[in-house]
Structure formats: C-alpha cells, structure tokens
Amino acid sequence: MKFRLLFVLMLLVSIMFSAYSATMQAPEATETPAASGTRQVEADNGTIEIPANPQRIVTIGNTTLPFIDLGGKPVGVTAESDSDVERLPEDQQATYASATILAASADEVDMEQLASLQPDLILVQIPGGEFELIEGQLEAIAPTVFYGLGTEWKALADGIAEASNMTDGLSEQKAAFEARLAAIQEKYGDIIDNTSFVDVIRWSSSDPGTFAIADIGCSEIARDEVGLNLPEAAEGADPLAWTSLSFEQLGELSEYDVITYPVDAEGQPTEPFAAVVETNTWKALPAVTSGRALGLFCPGNNSYGAVLQYLDSLDRALATLPTQ
Numbered sequence: 001m002k003f004r005l006l007f008v009l010m011l012l013v014s015i016m017f018s019a020y021s022a023t024m025q026a027p028e029a030t031e032t033p034a035a036s037g038t039r040q041v042e043a044d045n046g047t048i049e050i051p052a053n054p055q056r057i058v059t060i061g062n063t064t065l066p067f068i069d070l071g072g073k074p075v076g077v078t079a080e081s082d083s084d085v086e087r088l089p090e091d092q093q094a095t096y097a098s099a100t101i102l103a104a105s106a107d108e109v110d111m112e113q114l115a116s117l118q119p120d121l122i123l124v125q126i127p128g129g130e131f132e133l134i135e136g137q138l139e140a141i142a143p144t145v146f147y148g149l150g151t152e153w154k155a156l157a158d159g160i161a162e163a164s165n166m167t168d169g170l171s172e173q174k175a176a177f178e179a180r181l182a183a184i185q186e187k188y189g190d191i192i193d194n195t196s197f198v199d200v201i202r203w204s205s206s207d208p209g210t211f212a213i214a215d216i217g218c219s220e221i222a223r224d225e226v227g228l229n230l231p232e233a234a235e236g237a238d239p240l241a242w243t244s245l246s247f248e249q250l251g252e253l254s255e256y257d258v259i260t261y262p263v264d265a266e267g268q269p270t271e272p273f274a275a276v277v278e279t280n281t282w283k284a285l286p287a288v289t290s291g292r293a294l295g296l297f298c299p300g301n302n303s304y305g306a307v308l309q310y311l312d313s314l315d316r317a318l319a320t321l322p323t324q
C-alpha cells in the first residue's frame with residue numbers, strides 16, 4: 001500500500017514538473033513572431049508600418065515585374081500583357097504563372113479574393129487617381145505601399161526591395177548594372193561622344209502607315225545612363241514617342257548617323273515595327289545601307305534585370321558598327 005502511495009506521489013510530481021517545464025519553454029515558442037516585429041518605410045502614400053520580413057506579398061500595377069526580377073514570389077498579381085511575360089526569363093515566367101491573377105487592372109481587383117490570399121504586404125504602382133479610389137479597401141486588408149507613376153525606375157526598385165526585405169538581391173543587381181555601364185562607356189567612348197543617334201519605334205496601337213521617335217522606355221536608358229546623343233522632347237512637353245509620323249517622314253532620319261529600332265529576343269523586328277523595315281524608304285536610308293541601323297532588344301526599363309538585358313543588346317549592336 002505504501003509502495004502504491006509513493007508511486008502515485010512520484011507520478012504527480014513528474015506531471016507537475018513536466019507542466020512547469022512546458023510553461024517555462026512556452027515563451028521561446030512565441031519569440032519568432034515577436035522578434036519579426038514591424039518597421040516603417042516611406043512611400044508616396046506616407047510613412048507605412050509593415051512587417052519586418054513580409055512573406056505573402058501581392059503586387060498591383062507596375063510593381064509585379066520589378067518584384068519578380070528581384071527574386072520575389074508574389075501570391076497575387078494584376079495581369080501583365082502576354083508580350084511582357086514572354087520577354088521574361090523562363091524562371092520568372094514560372095513565378096508569374098504561379099501567382100493568383102487578381103484582375104486585368106487595379107480598378108477591377110476583387111477585394112474579397114485579394115483578402116482570401118491573406119497578404120501581409122501589398123505593393124502598388126498605378127496612377128494616383130486610381131489609387132485614391134481603392135486605397136482604403138487595400139489598407140483594410142494589409143499594409144499597402146504605393147508609388148506614383150512619376151517614380152523613377154531606380155527609386156521604384158529601391159522602394160520595392162526595401163519594403164519586401166530583398167535589399168541584398170538589389171545590391172547585387174546594382175553592382176552588375178554599374179559594371180556593365182562602365183564597360184560600355186569605356187569600350188565605345190568615341191562612338192558615344194561623336195555619333196548622333198535616333199531611336200524609332202512603332203506601337204501595336206499605332207495607326208497604319210505611322211511610326212514614332214522614341215524618347216521614353218529603353219531610349220531613356222541609352223540617353224540618360226549610357227550617354228548616347230538621342231533626341232528628346234522639350235522640358236514640359238509630351239514625349240516625342242506620343243507623336244505619330246507618317247512613313248513618308250522616314251526619310252528625315254537620314255540626318256542621323258545611327259538609327260536604333262526594336263527587335264525581339266531572336267533579333268527580328270518586333271511585329272509592329274516589321275511594317276517599317278519593309279518600306280522602300282527605310283531600305284534606302286543611309287544608316288540602313290551602311291550597316292548603321294541597329295536592332296535592340298528591350299524587355300523593359302523598370303527593373304535592373306531587364307535593363308541589363310537591354311545593355312547586353314546595346315553592347316552587341318554597337319560592336320557591329322563600321323569603324324570608318
């Protein structure tokens with residue numbers, strides 16, 4: 001009898017000790033979320049408190065491709081055009097395909113579907129007026145970081161990397177960009193300093209028989225970063241790229257030493273621009289007949305990865321220019 005009583009007492013002590021140990025260890029189990037905490041970032045919609053290390057990120061508008069370019073894996077996105085997705089590397093295409101497509105545009109996002117994804121951060125770049133209409137709904141779902149369309153591409157990359165806690169990847173991209181840019185400027189310094197360029201384009205929405213002089217997009221990279229002498233709109237004026245020119249005006253391009261134009265990843269003129277290169281006026285241009293018409297691949301100009309691909313294309317194209 002005494003033995004049984006002793007056994008029961010020992011069993012109770014053991015249970016009490018186990019419970020006490022579990023209680024003492026409980027704080028360690030809750031330290032991870034507490035340690036993650038929050039932090040603040042500055043954006044066009046003010047100072048936003050966000051998770052220190054967000055895990056479920058939704059991208060709306062122009063933030064999707066830069067975020068994926070950094071190595072991010074969004075849980076939800078607004079749709080990108082098929083042509084933009086096709087220009088992505090295969091691994092980035094797969095990342096995009098794995099995300100939930102919320103809508104074709106920000107103003108069509110189903111907020112219930114967005115909330116069901118349980119995001120802990122929403123990244124947005126759309127026109128300011130559009131954002132004002134949905135700002136409250138987005139912020140009711142998760143911390144929302146907004147960038148206006150006037151945000152320069154490097155600043156956008158900085159903001160997305162900071163908010164998503166992916167600054168290490170951005171630092172690597174910046175270093176690669178600076179090295180590539182410096183190499184091109186050193187290699188082609190004489191050409192850059194002594195050559196007049198013009199960048200031409202034709203949009204898929206262009207009227208038949210028209211083209212435009214490009215001064216936005218990758219043309220900005222060539223002009224503002226590389227230093228090519230390219231035409232641009234006067235300060236405060238609409239971009240030259242918004243003005244349609246007739247095919248008859250192609251002859252005016254003869255005043256430039258080098259013409260650049262858009263090609264796909266295989267080096268063929270983009271579908272909209274193919275109509276230009278088929279004209280006799282284009283074929284007779286001095287730059288074309290002398291090998292100074294350069295096709296450039298521009299997968300985009302709003303992320304370092306895309307810009308690096310453009311710089312690679314520009315490097316290869318400049319290398320083909322006749323030396324005399």
